[in-house]
Every structure is written in structure tokens, then in C-alpha cells.
Amino acid sequence: MSVNPALDQLQAYPFTRMRALLAGIEANADFAAVNLAVGEPKHPVPALIKEALVSQLDTLSNYPLTRGSEALREAITAYLQRRYRLQHINSSDQVLPVNGTREALFAIAQCLIERKPDATVLMPNPFYQIYEGAALLAGAKPVYLNTSHDNGFLPNIDRITPEQWRHCQLFYLCSPGNPSGAVAPASLLQRLLDLSDQYQFTLVADECYAEIYPQDATPPLGLLALAEATGRTDYRNCLVFHSLSKRSNAPGLRSGFVAGDARLLEQFLKYRTYHGCAMSPPSQHASACAWQDDEHVIENRRLYGEKFDAVIDILKPVIDIQAPEAGFYLWLNIGAADTAFAKRLYQQYNVTVLPGSYLSRKADGINPGAGYIRIALVADLAHCADAATRIRDCIQR
Numbered sequence: 055m056s057v058n059p060a061l062d063q064l065q066a067y068p069f070t071r072m073r074a075l076l077a078g079i080e081a082n083a084d085f086a087a088v089n090l091a092v093g094e095p096k097h098p099v100p101a102l103i104k105e106a107l108v109s110q111l112d113t114l115s116n117y118p119l120t121r122g123s124e125a126l127r128e129a130i131t132a133y134l135q136r137r138y139r140l141q142h143i144n145s146s147d148q149v150l151p152v153n154g155t156r157e158a159l160f161a162i163a164q165c166l167i168e169r170k171p172d173a174t175v176l177m178p179n180p181f182y183q184i185y186e187g188a189a190l191l192a193g194a195k196p197v198y199l200n201t202s203h204d205n206g207f208l209p210n211i212d213r214i215t216p217e218q219w220r221h222c223q224l225f226y227l228c229s230p231g232n233p234s235g236a237v238a239p240a241s242l243l244q245r246l247l248d249l250s251d252q253y254q255f256t257l258v259a260d261e262c263y264a265e266i267y268p269q270d271a272t273p274p275l276g277l278l279a280l281a282e283a284t285g286r287t288d289y290r291n292c293l294v295f296h297s298l299s300k301r302s303n304a305p306g307l308r309s310g311f312v313a314g315d316a317r318l319l320e321q322f323l324k325y326r327t328y329h330g331c332a333m334s335p336p337s338q339h340a341s342a343c344a345w346q347d348d349e350h351v352i353e354n355r356r357l358y359g360e361k362f363d364a365v366i367d368i369l370k371p372v373i374d375i376q377a378p379e380a381g382f383y384l385w386l387n388i389g390a391a392d393t394a395f396a397k398r399l400y401q402q403y404n405v406t407v408l409p410g411s412y413l414s415r416k417a418d419g420i421n422p423g424a425g426y427i428r429i430a431l432v433a434d435l436a437h438c439a440d441a442a443t444r445i446r447d448c449i450q451r
């Protein structure tokens with residue numbers, strides 16, 4: 055049997071490793087199970103999405119367009135104009151609907167990477183596992199940029215050599231970051247834009263957590279907004295990826311978009327036409343309704359804010375903790391082996407969290423996720439507070 059040899063380079067997904075870690079361990083039945091390992095939103099799906107889906111079920115008899123309906127592209131464009139104050143974005147060739155950011159973040163590498171022996175893809179470390187898999191299956195080498203407390207959990211691009219820049223074809227940037235919630239400042243984005251001009255690589259900005267931030271905070275800056283503000287009105291070398299999974303609590307809808315450089319999106323549309331990944335007509339209609347509404351997003355932020363306040367208040371007596379700039383994760387340095395702590399927490403308190411070392415690779419002699427756990431505050435307030443109390447007790451013991 056012949057298979058793509060790059061498949062052998064793929065490592066087990068973090069949740070596969072977590073299941074293996076906990077296999078055979080009996081959780082303490084005195085506690086109800088609370089799973090805070092997976093970033094799957096548990097807030098209610100907005101009624102407007104469900105109603106829109108049902109209202110368009112008859113359109114399942116139609117083949118959908120890969121480039122999406124005009125109504126959906128216009129709704130996305132209006133969202134970008136509203137959220138990021140973009141003046142030059144257009145719905146005709148700078149916006150492309152996709153089946154969630156996961157599918158698109160993987161596919162963009164297959165589309166844009168030129169298969170050369172020295173091709174590389176730069177990415178933060180820890181990282182969303184799709185970046186690595188996308189690079190490997192596109193025939194490129196991942197280059198891991200350690201993010202730590204010392205560098206604000208942002209990629210330290212000063213450590214990248216001119217030779218590495220010359221071989222770079224894609225740069226994956228996650229802002230707000232997963233798992234840390236760190237937001238890339240304008241200074242970092244501007245430097246990356248300048249470097250993309252010099253070395254001609256594509257900036258792939260994963261911004262799927264951009265709508266989850268403290269209610270009284272400034273919304274996270276987006277790559278296209280910075281590009282336009284500095285005169286790059288064609289968004290050259292820039293692609294941003296957004297999703298309704300986190301913004302609208304609808305991960306099962308599998309709906310998002312890519313926006314930016316029309317030259318790159320033209321090629322991506324060609325790729326996707328052959329890929330056969332058009333979004334169904336009811337999903338397109340429901341997505342358009344979701345992108346047009348901001349009220350449910352405001353409520354979403356309020357709910358996450360309540361949970362962060364409660365959980366941080368419970369944990370701060372026993373661990374150094376602060377709210378992230380954005381996103382719904384807590385990235386906790388527990389000062390101990392992360393896998394051992396995760397096992398003990400599950401066995402003794404029936405709470406599941408993700409070991410940080412499973413989200414990163416060893417680079418420059420260290421695994422920057424080691425000693426951390428990722429806590430996804432996706433359950434309701436009562437369950438998050440209960441789990442925080444158990445985590446506090448586990449740390450104290």
C-alpha cells in the first residue's frame with residue numbers, strides 16, 4: 055500500500071495523548087466529572103442561527119458555490135468594516151467563506167507552499183496542532199518559535215536568522231494566542247509586515263478568539279486593521295482567519311472565513327474548487343445572520359468575564375494567576391510536571407485539563423509548554439467555579 059510518507063511525521067493529537075495518559079485511571083466518583091481540556095464552547099447556540107438553519111432547509115437541493123453566496127460575503131465584509139473599521143475591504147475578491155478555521159488553516163499551506171527541499175513554515179510554540187500538520191503535509195519543515203512568560207508569550211522574531219527568513223513561505227501567527235491569550239501588538243505586526251515584504255512570505259493570522267476579551271478592554275488588534283492603517287490597503291501578503299465556533303458558540307456549524315490579499319485568495323479559491331469544500335446553503339444563510347448580529351457576542355463576553363472573575367478569585371491564593379488579554383483559556387504554570395498533575399487532578403478530583411507539554415515541541419533545548427496546564431473555561435459558571443475549587447485543593451495537596 056502506498057501512502058503519503060509525510061503522514062509518518064505527524065504526532066498524536068493532544069487529546070489522543072491525553073486519553074492515553076488517563077487510560078486505566080479511575081476518577082474519584084465522589085466528584086461529578088468536569089472537562090476543561092477541550093476548547094469547545096458550551097454557551098447556548100444563538101436562536102437566530104438555529105432559526106436561520108431551519109428556514110433554509112429546502113435549499114439543500116441546491117449545489118452551493120465554493121466562493122459562497124453574495125449575501126454571506128457581504129455580511130462578512132460588513133462585520134470586518136464594523137469590527138476593525140476597514141475601509142478598503144470588498145466582498146468580491148477579498149473575502150472567502152470556509153468550513154471553519156481548522157479546515158482552512160490546514161488547506162492554505164497545501165495551496166500556497168512551493169514544494170522545495172528548504173521550504174519552512176514558522177509558528178509559535180506552543181501552537182494549534184493544525185499548523186504543524188499543515189506544514190508537514192505540504193512538504194515544508196516547521197520552525198518552532200518558543201513563547202514564554204519572558205517574551206510575553208509572543209514569538210520572538212529576533213531569534214530568526216536571515217537564512218530562516220529566506221526559506222520561510224508561511225508564518226502562522228495566533229492572536230489572541232492559544233493557549234496564552236496574548237495579543238500581538240502593533241509593533242510586532244508591523245515588523246512582520248516589513249519582513250514579509252523583504253522575504254516574500256505569507257502572514258497567516260489565526261484570529262478566531264478575537265471576539266472574546268474583557269468587556270472593559272480594548273478589542274484585540276487585527277492584522278488587516280494594522281495593514282490598512284499603515285497604507286497597505288491591498289492587504290498584500292496578509293490573510294486572516296475567523297470562525298463562528300468561538301464567536302457564536304457554534305463549533306458544529308463549521309463556518310468561518312478567510313480575508314485579505316486578493317491575489318492569494320484567488321489561488322485559494324481555485325484550490326478549494328477542486329477540494330470540494332463548499333459550505334451548505336443553510337449554513338451559509340445561518341452564518342450570514344450570525345455575522346450581522348453583535349448582541350449575542352456581547353453576552354458571550356459577559357459570561358466568560360464572570361467565569362474568569364470567579365475562577366481567578368478561587369485560585370489566586372495558591373498560584374500566580376492573572377486573566378489573559380483575550381480568549382477563554384487559563385495558561386497556568388503549576389511549577390510541577392504537567393502530565394503528573396493532570397493525572398492526579400483527574401484521579402483525585404475528576405477534573406480534566408490539558409498538559410501544556412502536549413501543545414508544544416522541544417525547541418532550543420526546552421519544551422515551553424512543560425510545567426503548564428491549559429484550562430478551557432467553557433463549562434457554565436457553577437461547574438467552572440467547582441472545578442477551580444478542586445484544582446486549588448489539588449495544588450495545596
